[in-house]
Structure formats: C-alpha cells, structure tokens
Amino acid sequence: MSIQSSIDVEFTSVNNVKSRQITIIGGRGRMGQLFAQKLLAIGHKVNVLGNQDWDFAEQLLSQAELVIVSVPIEHTVDVIKRAAKYLSPTTALCDITSIKTQPTQAMLTHHQGPVMGLHPMFGPSVQSFSGQKIVVCPGRHDESFQWLLDFLQNQGGELITCTPEEHDQMMVFVQATQHFYRLSLGVFLAEANIDLERSLLMSSPSYRQEIEILKRLFKQNPNLCVDIILATEERCQVINDLAETYQRLAQLVARKDREGLIKEFEEHQAFFQQEDNSLLPATYTFTENKDTGFNRFH
Amino acid sequence: MSIQSSIDVEFTSVNNVKSRQITIIGGRGRMGQLFAQKLLAIGHKVNVLGNQDWDFAEQLLSQAELVIVSVPIEHTVDVIKRAAKYLSPTTALCDITSIKTQPTQAMLTHHQGPVMGLHPMFGPSVQSFSGQKIVVCPGRHDESFQWLLDFLQNQGGELITCTPEEHDQMMVFVQATQHFYRLSLGVFLAEANIDLERSLLMSSPSYRQEIEILKRLFKQNPNLCVDIILATEERCQVINDLAETYQRLAQLVARKDREGLIKEFEEHQAFFQQEDNSLLPATYTFTENKDTGFNRFH
Numbered sequence: 055m056s057i058q059s060s061i062d063v064e065f066t067s068v069n070n071v072k073s074r075q076i077t078i079i080g081g082r083g084r085m086g087q088l089f090a091q092k093l094l095a096i097g098h099k100v101n102v103l104g105n106q107d108w109d110f111a112e113q114l115l116s117q118a119e120l121v122i123v124s125v126p127i128e129h130t131v132d133v134i135k136r137a138a139k140y141l142s143p144t145t146a147l148c149d150i151t152s153i154k155t156q157p158t159q160a161m162l163t164h165h166q167g168p169v170m171g172l173h174p175m176f177g178p179s180v181q182s183f184s185g186q187k188i189v190v191c192p193g194r195h196d197e198s199f200q201w202l203l204d205f206l207q208n209q210g211g212e213l214i215t216c217t218p219e220e221h222d223q224m225m226v227f228v229q230a231t232q233h234f235y236r237l238s239l240g241v242f243l244a245e246a247n248i249d250l251e252r253s254l255l256m257s258s259p260s261y262r263q264e265i266e267i268l269k270r271l272f273k274q275n276p277n278l279c280v281d282i283i284l285a286t287e288e289r290c291q292v293i294n295d296l297a298e299t300y301q302r303l304a305q306l307v308a309r310k311d312r313e314g315l316i317k318e319f320e321e322h323q324a325f326f327q328q329e330d331n332s333l334l335p336a337t338y339t340f341t342e343n344k345d346t347g348f349n350r351f352h
Numbered sequence: 353m354s355i356q357s358s359i360d361v362e363f364t365s366v367n368n369v370k371s372r373q374i375t376i377i378g379g380r381g382r383m384g385q386l387f388a389q390k391l392l393a394i395g396h397k398v399n400v401l402g403n404q405d406w407d408f409a410e411q412l413l414s415q416a417e418l419v420i421v422s423v424p425i426e427h428t429v430d431v432i433k434r435a436a437k438y439l440s441p442t443t444a445l446c447d448i449t450s451i452k453t454q455p456t457q458a459m460l461t462h463h464q465g466p467v468m469g470l471h472p473m474f475g476p477s478v479q480s481f482s483g484q485k486i487v488v489c490p491g492r493h494d495e496s497f498q499w500l501l502d503f504l505q506n507q508g509g510e511l512i513t514c515t516p517e518e519h520d521q522m523m524v525f526v527q528a529t530q531h532f533y534r535l536s537l538g539v540f541l542a543e544a545n546i547d548l549e550r551s552l553l554m555s556s557p558s559y560r561q562e563i564e565i566l567k568r569l570f571k572q573n574p575n576l577c578v579d580i581i582l583a584t585e586e587r588c589q590v591i592n593d594l595a596e597t598y599q600r601l602a603q604l605v606a607r608k609d610r611e612g613l614i615k616e617f618e619e620h621q622a623f624f625q626q627e628d629n630s631l632l633p634a635t636y637t638f639t640e641n642k643d644t645g646f647n648r649f650h
Contacts, residue, residue, distance in 0.1 A: 175556045189554055214554050221554070227546050228555045232562065234605065235598070237617060239533060242597040244620035246590070248525050251626070256487055256512050256519070257526045258473045260565045264530065267558045272624035276617035280610055290605050292544070297602030299540040300533070304595030307532065307588050312578055318539050319574035325542035326570035328549070 071097050074201070077118040079103045079137055080125035084178030085150060089122060092183070092209060108136070115140035120202065123149035123157070127281040131160045138164035146198040148172050152229060153285050154191045154218035162193050169193030170202075171218055173225075174211075177274065184210030191218045222286065230289035231296050233271070233282045240268045369395050372499070375416040377401045377435055378423035382476030383448060387420060390481070390507060406434070413438035418500065421447035421455070425579045429458045436462035444496040446470050450527060451583050452489045452516035460491050467491030468500075469516055471523075472509075475572065482508030489516045520584065528587040529594050531569070531580045538566045 076093055080086045081102030090100045103114045115121060115137055125133050130151040138161075141147060146168040149157045158171035171191035180186060188211050190203065203213060216224075243250075254262055271279065284290065306314040374391055378384045379400030388398045401412045413419060413435055423431050428449045436459075439445060444466040447455045456469035469489035478484060486509050488501065501511060514522075541548075552560055569577065582588065604612040 175554065187554065187556075216554065224546075224551050224554050227541065227544065228551050228559045231540075232556075232559055234601065235533065235537060237613070238598045238601045239594075240624060241601065241616050241620050242529075242594050243525065244623035245597070246525065246593070247623075248522075250623070253522050253526050256473065256485065256514065256522050258485075258530075260568075261526045261530055263561055263565070267561070269624045270558075272617070272621045276614045276621070279617060280613045283605060283613065284608055284610060290608065293605045294602055295544070296537075296540050297598045299543070300536045300595045300598040303532065303536045303539065304592055307581060307591045310582055310588065312582060315535070315578045315581065316574045319535060319570070319577060322539050322542035323570045323574070325545075325548070326538060326567045 072201075074098045074119045075101075075117055076120045076122065077101045077103055077114050078122045078124055079133055080123065083124055083126075085174070086122075086124035088178045088180070089124065089150070093205075096205065103137075111137070111140050115145070116142055118142075118145055120146045120148070120199075123147070123151070125151070126277060127151050127153055127285050130157045134160040135164050141165055141167065143167045144198075146170070146195075146202070148199065148202070150174055152225065152282055154189070154221040158191050158193050158218040168195035168198035170196065170199045171221075173221060177270070179270070179273075182210060185212070186210070187212045187214055189213075189221050190215045191221055222288075226286075226289050226292050229282055230285065231293055233279050234293045235296065236268060236271050237279060237283070239264075240272055243268070370499075372396045372417045373399075373415055374418045374420065375399045375401055375412050376420045376422055377431055378403075378421065381422055381424075383472070384420075384422035386476045386478070387422065387448070391503070394503065401435075409435070409438050413443070414440055416440075416443055418444045418446070418497075421445070421449070423449070424575060425449050425451055425583050428455045432458040433462050439463055439465065441465045442496075444468070444493075444500070446497065446500070448472055450523065450580060452487070452519040456489050456491050456516040466493035466496035468494065468497045469519075471519060475568070477568070477571075480508060483510070484508070485510045485512055487519050488513045489519055520586075524584075524587050524590050527580055528583065529591055531577050532591045533594065534566060534569050535577060535581070537562075538570055541566070 076098050078086045078090055078100060081090050081100070082104045086102065090102065094100050101114050101118070103111065107114065118141075121137060121141065123130060123133055123137065130149055130153075134147075134149065134157060138147070143166050145165075147161050147165045148170040149161065150172050151157050152173055154171040154173060158169065161169040161171070170193050173189040173191075174183075175187040175189065176183075183206060188206055190213050192215065207213060250265070254265060257265075283293065303315065303318060306318070374396050376384045376388055376398060379388050379398070380402045384400065388400060392398050399412050399416070401409065405412065416439075419435065419439065421428060421431055421435065428447055428451075432445075432447065432455060436445070441464050443463075445459050445463045446468040447459065448470045449455050450471055452469040452471060456467065459467040459469070468491050471487040471489075472481075473485040473487060474481075481504060486504055488511050490513065505511060548563070552563060555563075581591065601613065601616060604616070
C-alpha cells in the first residue's frame with residue numbers, strides 16, 4: 055500500500071523541501087493518484103489508504119502529518135468519521151471533494167486538529183496544476199496547511215478562498231447544472247446518432263469546444279458525474295428550474311413565437327454584458343493571500 | 353452606396369490580383385461588412401446594395417462579376433428572386449446565409465449563370481478567416497468561383513464541400529440546437545442572478561469557456577439567434593426532442609434515480625469514444641490507468 059518514491063532523497067535535496075509523511079485516503083482513485091504523484095515528485099512520503107486497507111488504518115493515519123481525503127462525494131463524511139479516530143491531534147486533515155459544507159463540518163466535528171476543505175476545479179487528466187483553480191475553505195489552524203498551499207501555488211495553481219457555504223452555493227451553477235445539461239446534451243446527440251466526425255468538420259469553434267468537453271465528460275466514471283448532479287437537495291431543485299427554462303423556451307419554439315424568443319434574449323442581454331475582466335486569467339494573483347481566512351471575504 | 357477602396361491600384365499591383373467588380377446585397381450588415389473589407393483589402397471593387405438602394409439595383413447588379421447575398425435568413429430567398437432579374441448571365445451569384453437548401457435552389461431557379469451556396473462557420477467578430485471553416489455547396493459553373501475560393505483559402509479559411517441538404521441536416525445539430533440550449537442556459541443563469549464574476553473566479557475551465565460563448569451569443573443581434581433557431585420546421589422539431597431529453601433526465605434527478613442516470617451515461621458513452629485524435633488538446637492524456645477509477649474504492 056506504500057508508493058513511496060525511491061528517489062526521495064535526491065528530490066529533497068534538489069528542492070530543499072522538508073519531506074513530510076502524507077496519507078491519501080482513496081489514493082488509488084484518479085484524483086488521489088494525481089496528488090500522490092505531484093507530492094512524491096517533490097520529495098514527500100506518500101502512503102495510500104484504499105478501501106481494502108482499513109486494517110492498517112492505525113499505521114497509515116496515526117503518524118501522518120497530512121491526511122487527504124479523496125473519495126466519492128457520498129462516502130466523504132463517513133470516511134472522515136472513520137479516519138478521524140486514528141488521527142493525532144497535530145495531523146492536518148483536508149478533503150478534495152467537490153462539495154464543502156458537510157465535509158468541512160464533519161472534519162471540524164470529528165477531528166480536533168488542523169482542518170481545511172479543498173476543491174480542485176479540474177479533473178485527474180490534467181498534466182499539471184499550472185493555471186488550474188483550487189478553492190480553499192479554511193477550517194482550523196490554517197498555518198498547518200501553509201506548506202501545502204505554497205506547494206499548490208508553486209505548481210502553478212491559483213487559490214481562491216471562500217466559505218464552504220459560498221463554495222457550495224456557487225457549485226450548484228458552476229458544476230451541477232453544467233454536468234446535468236452536458237449529460238443531457240450528450241444523450242441527445244448520441245440518440246440522434248449524428249455523424250460526429252463529419253459534424254466537427256463542418257462546425258463552428260463553439261460547437262467543437264462543446265464536443266471536446268462532452269468527450270472528456272463521457273470518458274469519466276459515470277458515478278463521478280452522477281454524484282456531482284445529485285450531491286445536494288438544492289442541486290436537484292436548481293436542475294429542475296433549468297429543465298423548466300428549457301421547457302418554457304421550447305414551447306416558444308414549438309409555437310414559432312419569434313417575438314417571445316427575442317424578448318427572452320433581450321431581457322437577459324444586460325446580464326452578460328456586465329463589466330468583467332475575469333475572463334483574462336492573468337489578471338488574478340493570489341500570492342498575497344497567504345493568511346487567507348474567512349474574514350478576508352466577509 | 354459605393355465603398356470602393358481609394359488604394360485599389362496599389363493593392364492590385366502588390367497582390368497581383370485581378371480587380372473584380374463585386375456587389376454585396378446586405379453589405380451594411382456585419383457579415384456583409386466583413387466580406388466587403390476583406391475583398392477591398394486585396395484590391396477588388398466592392399459595392400453595397402442595402403435595403404434602401406433597390407432604385408439603383410440595375411446599376412449595382414448588372415455589371416457585377418460576383419454578387420454575394422448577405423441578408424437575414426428569412427429574406428434570403430425573396431432577395432435572390434428580386435436580384436436575379438438584374439443579373440447578367442455571366443454574373444456569379446452566391447449567398448452566405450446559414451441555411452443552404454432553399455437559397456441554393458432559389459439561385460439555380462432564378463439565375464441562369466454560375467451559382468454557389470456558402471456558409472461561413474463564424475461570426476462577424478472574427479479578425480481574420482484564418483482557421484475558420486466555410487461550407488461550400490456547389491450549384492452551377494463552379495469554375496467561376498475558383499478565384500473566390502482561392503481567396504478564402506489564401507486568407508486561411510478551410511473549405512468543406514457538401515450538398516445543401518447535408519449542410520442543412522448537420523446544421524440542425526451544429527447550430528440550431530446549440531443556439532437553443534445556450535439561449536436557454538443564458539436565460540436560466542440570468543434569472544438565477546448568479547454573481548457572474550465570482551462564479552468565474554471559482555470555476556472549471558469548461559465553465560469559463562461556456563460563459564465566454566454565452567457572452568458572445570448575447571452580444572449578437574437577437575434576430576440572428578432567433579432566425580437560426582426557427583429557420584426550418586425540422587429545427588423546431590429537433591429542438592423539441594432536445595427539450596424532451598432534458599425533461600426526461602430532469603425527472604430522473606427529481607426522483608434521485610442514481611441508477612437511471614448512470615444507465616443514461618453508460619448507454620451513450622461509446623458514442624463519444626469514437627476514434628478521433630484531433631480533439632485532444634496537448635494538455636490532456638487519457639492513456640494511463642483506465643482501471644483505477646473511483647470504483648476501485650467500492
């Protein structure tokens with residue numbers, strides 16, 4: 055169950071990084087593996103606790119400086135509870151699940167040491183963290199995670215700090231409805247059995263982008279996509295609202311209600327014309343936010 | 353109504369291009385303007401026939417070597433009929449509307465000279481034709497358009513030849529349903545009144561891409577978007593099918609039918625895994641560890 059790098063020493067001296075003892079729970083999943091590889095590569099000692107390894111939990115968890123929980127959404131809280139009893143009060147505990155309120159709360163409740171919720175806004179197929187966003191929800195004793203946050207930033211990651219509640223509220227729209235409409239769109243295109251290659255040949259750039267995203271989505275584990283869609287009651291409700299919007303506009307199309315559709319377009323045009331530089335990623339740096347806490351944004 | 357370049361002679365000698373007499377019907381629209389600028393820039397003489405200029409139609413059309421029809425979809429066939437009677441039998445007549453069957457047929461019926469249907473797969477906001485696709489539907493005497501096709505290719509455009517029927521069939525999916533789902537998604541996000549800037553800050557790359565596309569969509573003229581959605585009966589029917597797919601999957605979400613959603617995902621996974629390497633950006637590899645997904649943890 056150990057995948058310690060055989061070249062720890064060399065890396066440690068090259069990077070002048072203190073080699074830390076890290077355990078990733080769920081480290082055989084693709085995201086867990088990604089983090090294991092990146093942490094190993096700069097000289098840390100990484101152990102993995104998979105589903106079959108709980109007999110070794112004491113050994114794998116009690117000595118760890120950092121424990122990262124990287125398991126499916128629906129198991130995260132249970133795994134946190136189960137793991138917490140093996141942890142030393144000084145162990146830093148974080149999770150990388152895509153919801154944050156319940157996991158962060160569970161970590162604060164069941165572990166008395168340092169706690170932080172993280173959400174990497176990318177999938178396991180990225181080559182590096184460069185240019186990727188990671189949402190950071192501080193929990194307790196943030197300073198114990200400073201080396202981890204520094205590591206993420208040094209790898210090119212961009213940190214965004216917020217409360218677990220703000221994160222979850224935003225992810226309803228950024229993640230859940232997006233996964234839903236894309237899953238539905240993919241099902242629709244597949245059922246229509248269009249000639250995908252030929253359609254790409256004759257397509258606009260935005261269609262090609264969409265198909266690229268659908269190809270990546272449908273390469274993932276279906277559980278991951280469905281977990282993201284169903285994770286909270288609020289997500290299910292908002293997805294229902296989205297489907298109703300589709301239905302409403304489809305009825306305008308069925309009636310060939312040109313004026314009605316133009317009205318829908320015009321009424322919401324201003325929303326997408328807000329002044330906004332955020333599409334230019336280079337303008338954001340968070341290097342100064344080393345002491346990020348709740349109060350920075352509230 | 354003439355916007356002939358004052359530097360024709362210079363350009364003509366520089367580019368060694370035969371200066372041709374071109375009239376763009378609808379040349380004051382944004383796409384018409386784009387084509388006028390590009391053609392002027394390499395030394396052609398470009399006249400514009402706008403909606404108010406039909407008193408000068410004889411003068412503007414009878415001497416033209418090439419006439420380009422660039423008017424809204426719903427007016428295209430009427431404008432072709434109206435213009436055709438002024439054309440010389442040697443004038444090359446083409447249109448750049450986003451449906452091709454009826455316009456191409458109308459050009460073949462009402463004009464006895466060279467005919468071609470074109471569909472530039474990009475909007476008027478592009479800086480150049482470089483890397484952009486243009487669908488070409490040959491009609492009659494293709495050789496009269498060779499210089500125009502060469503010009504488009506020399507400007508970096510990629511030509512895809514097909515029948516008007518294949519084009520229209522494909523555009524139901526490549527254009528109409530895409531415009532519909534994006535218009536609906538935009539209306540939904542605007543009605544939810546999310547904090548767009550903040551959501552972009554905390555977002556995945558695919559969400560940012562989607563919002564960029566929505567911003568471009570909602571900057572356009574609403575008529576253009578609604579024209580594309582309502583252009584044919586088939587489009588309206590297929591959009592209805594798409595809305596039904598959304599409704600079907602939303603019902604699974606409302607029932608928290610995890611297995612049902614996973615089944616939808618799995619049944620259509622193969623469709624998006626057809627061989628095609630052209631879509632994989634350099635940053636993504638999918639070669640490793642197909643057998644180490646989250647399910648390892650269960």
